[in-house]
Amino acid sequence: MKYIEPIILRHVDRCPTDKTVNFPGQCADQIFLFLCATSRLSLRKTSDLDSPMAAEDHNGGRSALIFLGTGCSSAVPNAMCLIQPSNPCDVCPQALSTPPDQNPNYRCNTSLLIDYCPSDGKHSYILIDVGKTFREQVIRWFTRYKIPRIDSIILTHEHADAVLGLDDIRAVQPYSPTNDIDPTPIYLTQYAMESIAEKFSYLVKKKVEEGKELRRVAQLDWRIIEENCETSFVASGLQFIPLPVMHGEDYVCLGYLFGERCRIAYISDVSRFPASTEHVISKDGAGQLDLLILDTLYKTGSHNVHLCLPQTLEAVKRICPKQALLIGMTHQFDHHKDNKFLTEWSESFHPMFMGGSRCNILEAHLIVAVTEELNLELSLSLLQHKPKEDDQANCNDPLIKPTVVLVDDLLNALKQFSLCTESLGCVQSSILQSIHGNMIIWFGAWLKRSCENKDSLTASLLSMLTNMSSMAILLEHSFFDAYAGESRDGSCAAKFCRGDTVSMSTAVVNGGDMNNVSYACLAMFKSGFQKMEGVAAGVCLKCQTKPRIASLFVWKSLQCCYSWILNSDQRKAMLPYLESVSIEIKYDIFRVVYVSGDNDLKFQFFYPPHQMLEQQLEEKAKKKGISCKALP
Structure with missing residues (x-):
C-alpha cells in the first residue's frame, strides 16, 4: 500500500x-x-x-x-x-x-x-x-x-x-x-x-x-x-x-x-x-x-x-x-x-x-x-486563549491586574458578536482575533515596562496591520460592491453617508442586514458614498440594549488604537485612511472593553465622550485600589 x-x-x-x-x-x-x-x-x-x-x-x-x-x-x-x-x-x-x-x-x-x-x-x-x-x-x-x-x-x-x-x-x-x-x-x-x-x-x-x-x-x-x-x-x-x-x-x-x-x-x-x-x-x-x-x-x-x-x-x-x-x-x-x-x-x-x-x-x-x-x-x-487561574491569583501588582481584566472582557464581548465579526465584509475574524491576541500581549509587556519581546511583537503587529490596511484599500476601490447590496440590474440597493448611526440591538441574521452592514463598512472609507431615499442608515456606533461591542467599530477602534501606539512614520505608512476620521471616535479599544463589562452602563452609548470615559476609569480604579497610571 x-x-x-x-x-x-x-x-x-x-x-x-x-x-x-x-x-x-x-x-x-x-x-x-x-x-x-x-x-x-x-x-x-x-x-x-x-x-x-x-x-x-x-x-x-x-x-x-x-x-x-x-x-x-x-x-x-x-x-x-x-x-x-x-x-x-x-x-x-x-x-x-x-x-x-x-x-x-x-x-x-x-x-x-x-x-x-x-x-x-x-x-x-x-x-x-x-x-x-x-x-x-x-x-x-x-x-x-x-x-x-x-x-x-x-x-x-x-x-x-x-x-x-x-x-x-x-x-x-x-x-x-x-x-x-x-x-x-x-x-x-x-x-x-x-x-x-x-x-x-x-x-x-x-x-x-x-x-x-x-x-x-x-x-x-x-x-x-x-x-x-x-x-x-x-x-x-x-x-x-x-x-x-x-x-x-x-x-x-x-x-x-x-x-x-x-x-x-x-x-x-x-x-x-x-x-x-x-x-x-x-x-x-x-x-x-x-x-x-x-x-x-x-x-x-x-x-x-x-x-x-x-x-x-x-x-x-x-x-x-x-x-x-x-x-x-x-x-x-x-x-x-x-x-x-x-x-x-x-x-x-x-x-x-x-x-x-x-x-x-x-x-x-x-x-x-x-x-x-x-x-x-x-x-x-x-481557538481562544483564556487566562489560567494561577494568572489571576497573582494579580496583586497594579500593573498586571488590568491586563487580566481586559482579556476577560474582550473575549466575552467578542463572543456575543461571533456572527458579525466573522462575516463582516472583507474583514476576517481570524485576523481580528490574531491582532487582539498580539495586542493584548504587547499591551501587557508595555504595562510591565518589559522590552524583552517588544520588537518581535511590534513586527508581528505591523504585519497584521498591513493586512488591515489592505482591506481598507480593497474597500476604497469598491471591491465589495460586486458582492453585497447589488440589485439585479446592477445598481446599488443601499447606500450610507459617513456618520449615519444604526442601533445593533439585535444581531445581524439575514441577508438584508448583512448588506447594510457591508455598505456601512464601505461608507467609512468613501466620502462620496450617499444614502438613497427611503433606506435606513447605519454604522454601528452604539448598542443600547446590551453591553456588547458592535463589530464594525471593533475594527475601527483597533485601527485607531494601534495608530496612536505606533510612531508617526509607521502610522502614516500603515494606516493612511485614519487621518480623515473625526477625533470623536478615536477611542482606545482597551478602554472601551474595560468599561463595557459594567452592568450600570447597560443603557449608555457604547463609545462615551473621551472625558467621561477617563472619569469612569478613574472612579473604577479608586474603588479597586488600582493606580490610575496603570490604566491605558
Missing part, C-alpha cells in the same frame, strides 16, 4: 494566499474533530517539514486532499429558504452574504479530490464522487489549484449527489472531436454500474451504432469493484479498501480507506456501520485512523439514511480517530457557532477517550472554509 504522510491542514478558501496551520503537538490518543468546509489539506511527512520539498507551493512535492464540497444533496444555501423568505433560516442568507470562496456556510455536494504525489514527484488526481454541483466545483477550485485533469474516479454510490456530474467529466479530459482519447478509469459496484447504464447510456456504450451521429461525450473506463473490506483495488497508484456501510437499511453505500502509515477513511453517506466495517477503521479493531471524514446531516435528532450529529459524535467516540472532519451538512449548521459548540463538547467529553484522548471540534470554512478556505476556512486559528 502506498505511503501517505501525516496531515498538515492548510487554509484554502477565504483568501487567495494559502496559510498552513499546524496542529498542536498531539499524543497517540489525541483526537481533533472539525466540521468541514471546502478546503485543501496538505499531506506530508513531519520529518520533511524543513526539506526543500516541504517548502514548495501547493502544486509541488506533497500529497493533498481538496474538499470540493462538504454539503448535503440539496447543498447550502437551500433553495427553499431563498424562495420563501418569509421563513428563512439563519445560515442561508449568510451563505449568500459574501463570495462562496470566502464563505464557510456555502457548501456544494460532498466530493473529495486526492492530489496524490508519491516519492517520484508526479501528481495523480483521484476524484471521489461527481455530484450535481461538479461543474461549479471545477470552475471554482480546479482553476485556483491548477488541477489539469482527473486521472481516476471512484464512486461511493449511484445517487444524484454522487453521479449527476458525470457528463461534465469531458470538461477535464483532452479535447477530441472523434472521442479518440484514453478513457478515465472509474471504479464502482456492479449495482451502481447497472443504475448508471440506465441514467447515462451514452456514457456506457462502447461503439456508435450505424447511422448514428458521433457526439463528444466523456470517455470512461468502467471498472467493477467488490463490496467488501477484504478486496482492495489500486487507482492511479494509490490503494483503496472499500468500506461497505448502510445508507438506510435497504441500501449499501461504500466509503474508502486509503494510506498505510497514515490511514484515512472517507465515509460520506452512512446511517449505520456493519460490525466488520467498524472493526477495520476503529482503534480497538484493526488500528486507529489518522483521519476520519464522516457524514453528518442534521444537528439534532436522527435520520433514516444518514448520521446526524448526535450519532456522529457517538461514532467518533467508538472509532476514536486521531482527527475527524464532518461533511454532508445541511443548512442547520452554522460554521462559526457550531465549531464553538463542538469545541466545548470536546472539552467536556475528552476524559471519556481512552488514554486521555481529546477531541477538538471545529467547523472549517477555511477548515469545514475544511472551508472553502479550511475554513475546518479548519479554523484552528479561532
